[in-house]
Amino acid sequence: MKWLIPLLAGTCAINMSFAQKAVPIEIISTASACSNADSNLLQYATYKQLPRGYETETLEALSHFPELKNTRIQFRIKKSFSTLKTRPTFLSMLMPKGHRSYVITISNKTTAKLMPLMFMNLAPEARTGVIGHELSHVTDFSKKNAWQCFRIAVGHLSPHYLDRFEYNTDLICIQHGLGKDLEAWSSYIRKTMHTVFWRGADYIYKGDSKYERYMNPATIEKQLSSGADTSGHTLHVK
Numbered sequence: 095m096k097w098l099i100p101l102l103a104g105t106c107a108i109n110m111s112f113a114q115k116a117v118p119i120e121i122i123s124t125a126s127a128c129s130n131a132d133s134n135l136l137q138y139a140t141y142k143q144l145p146r147g148y149e150t151e152t153l154e155a156l157s158h159f160p161e162l163k164n165t166r167i168q169f170r171i172k173k174s175f176s177t178l179k180t181r182p183t184f185l186s187m188l189m190p191k192g193h194r195s196y197v198i199t200i201s202n203k204t205t206a207k208l209m210p211l212m213f214m215n216l217a218p219e220a221r222t223g224v225i226g227h228e229l230s231h232v233t234d235f236s237k238k239n240a241w242q243c244f245r246i247a248v249g250h251l252s253p254h255y256l257d258r259f260e261y262n263t264d265l266i267c268i269q270h271g272l273g274k275d276l277e278a279w280s281s282y283i284r285k286t287m288h289t290v291f292w293r294g295a296d297y298i299y300k301g302d303s304k305y306e307r308y309m310n311p312a313t314i315e316k317q318l319s320s321g322a323d324t325s326g327h328t329l330h331v332k
Contacts, residue, residue, distance in 0.1 A: 145169040155225040166195035174201035223275030230266035
């Protein structure tokens with residue numbers, strides 16, 4: 095959900111966090127996950143490492159992103175300040191688009207104020223929605239070359255660019271048919287954090303924000319009413 099911006103060898107990485115010490119990571123193999131998931135969803139488990147206990151929600155979200163069927167994505171559960179975050183793996187940052195692999199981190203421990211937002215506390219529909227948001231980052235990023243990634247990295251220096259970037263990511267998620275799931279997550283966040291606008295974990299100690307970085311439920315409903323759910327067609331940040 096939060097994308098950080100280190101610059102390395104003229105490329106950008108999203109949500110890099112190399113300064114932290116390595117901690118145990120809980121991962122379940124695709125083969126082990128298959129027995130716990132709907133058989134119709136198993137085709138989306140290829141090249142994926144799924145998070146233990148959340149296989150069904152993860153595969154449900156993946157089923158809305160057929161373009162990622164052959165993309166290597168590792169879902170991991172570990173301590174992280176951000177509730178969820180997505181980045182390319184270190185080596186694949188140097189690879190051309192279409193040949194990268196990604197890590198989606200699901201936090202199981204953070205600062206006390208954010209603990210109610212942990213993935214484990216979400217309803218299944220909201221879990222699917224927020225994973226859909228992270229997969230929207232992957233599908234958007236996988237279409238960009240190194241220069242376009244560098245431009246995104248520079249853009250991340252601007253909070254207002256990030257507002258537009260995450261807003262458009264929500265739109266990609268809606269266009270992939272996950273609008274109602276995303277709305278469930280959006281509603282839970284605002285109810286739990288007692289806020290109208292949600293600008294991300296970095297703003298929890300900065301007071302209310304008037305900027306709609308992540309779509310409000312009413313905005314999501316408006317997008318759905320306007321036909322933004324095209325289930326497979328995406329928009330990209332210019």
